[in-house]
Amino acid sequence: MESDDLILKAKDVTVNYRVRMSFIPALRGANLGLKKGGISAVIGESGSGKSTLLSSIVGSLPQSADIRGLVELNGMIIMQNGDYDKRFLSRRWEYISYIPQNSMNVLNPVKTVKSHFIETGEVYGLSKQEISERITQIFDQIGLDQKVLSYYPHQLSGGMKQRVVIALAIFLRPSVTIADEPTSALDMVTQKKILDLLQEINRKYGISMIVATHDIAVASYVADYFFVFYRGKIVEQGSREDVLSHPLHPYTIYLMGSVVSVNGRNKFEHIRDRIKRPSRMEQPKGCVFSDRCPYSREVCFRDEPKLVDVSSVHKVACFNIDEVRKDVYN
Missing domain, CATH: 3.40.50.300 (P-loop containing nucleotide triphosphate hydrolases)
Incomplete structure (x- = not known):
């Protein structure tokens, strides 16, 4: 904007x-x-x-x-x-x-x-x-x-x-x-x-x-x-069309996977089912979603990702955008 x-x-x-x-x-x-x-x-x-x-x-x-x-x-x-x-x-x-x-x-x-x-x-x-x-x-x-x-x-x-x-x-x-x-x-x-x-x-x-x-x-x-938002951080933002059609943060995908589809199918369900339950431990030092995310790697637990532009009206805070994109949309 x-x-x-x-x-x-x-x-x-x-x-x-x-x-x-x-x-x-x-x-x-x-x-x-x-x-x-x-x-x-x-x-x-x-x-x-x-x-x-x-x-x-x-x-x-x-x-x-x-x-x-x-x-x-x-x-x-x-x-x-x-x-x-x-x-x-x-x-x-x-x-x-x-x-x-x-x-x-x-x-x-x-x-x-x-x-x-x-x-x-x-x-x-x-x-x-x-x-x-x-x-x-x-x-x-x-x-x-x-x-x-x-x-x-x-x-x-x-x-x-x-x-x-x-x-x-x-x-x-x-x-x-x-x-x-x-x-x-x-x-x-x-x-x-x-x-x-x-x-x-x-x-x-x-x-x-x-x-x-x-x-x-x-x-x-x-x-x-x-x-x-997740744990006090903006993890993804963008136009309605971009976020709904092409969510890229694992937490947004998790939310999308919980939406009931008219035909009973949801293309994000397989990712949602891999998301871990919320941890009772203290908030992670790095990415706020690292303790639940199926894509987490060492950097996710160490550093906090910044929001990066994936289009002119779409930003995502994730170190694994390319991996998520391949896994979800290919």
Whole structure:
């Protein structure tokens, strides 16, 4: 991605959590760019560093976190080595909205849906007329009935709660929306509706988005660019077409091998079945995937691979790209 096309940049972001007298690494030198008007997916299993990255962008990490690196939004540096811009912090949800994991539980159970919008608007200095007009506009555009405004959270289905949370996320008209596992705990039909809604908001409002998910099928449905995380590192990134059709990191291939195919066949299954179970030992010194990878050799346990270009829109962090390519695609 060209730097001039990026609305959001995270540069060399590293996060360690303080636990008693030691530090636990959660994110290791992550570099992420979000294209203006685009939807990028951050993909990885639980514990891969996805949520830590998103929290570092919006400034919601716990006090136990030690953060290094830089985050830039629309040319404004909003975070540098753990110091957040005061202007950003005071009005952050006008810049970036955040849909947290298990977001259906963020609604106050003793307040109506309308109260959530009114309070948000008042905090950010909107007039009663502006609040009313925005509610009407957003509800009409994302297909929410006005009668929902009088409901309490317990009166809403899971899918309806998620739609309300998404409506709240775009209420202040941010330039970027971040969604952490937005389809978790939803059935397949509702998942599709929520992903369709995110795409519709992206098109109608021009809001750039980051969607974090453990499910590569969700990413393939909603996003145009992928960042694959494992143990706090980006191991592969690229356009949807490149990563889906030609994954080259063994971990990405493992994720692809777990996707159920319509015809029952998956060309990556034979590689997936050779991937070892996660080790309970400490994180490897070299490549973060070396203790599980069927292609590991001495250098993998000693040195950490850098992301290298395999095409103009595709990067992979692996010492064994040629071997993987021959094994998987020949």
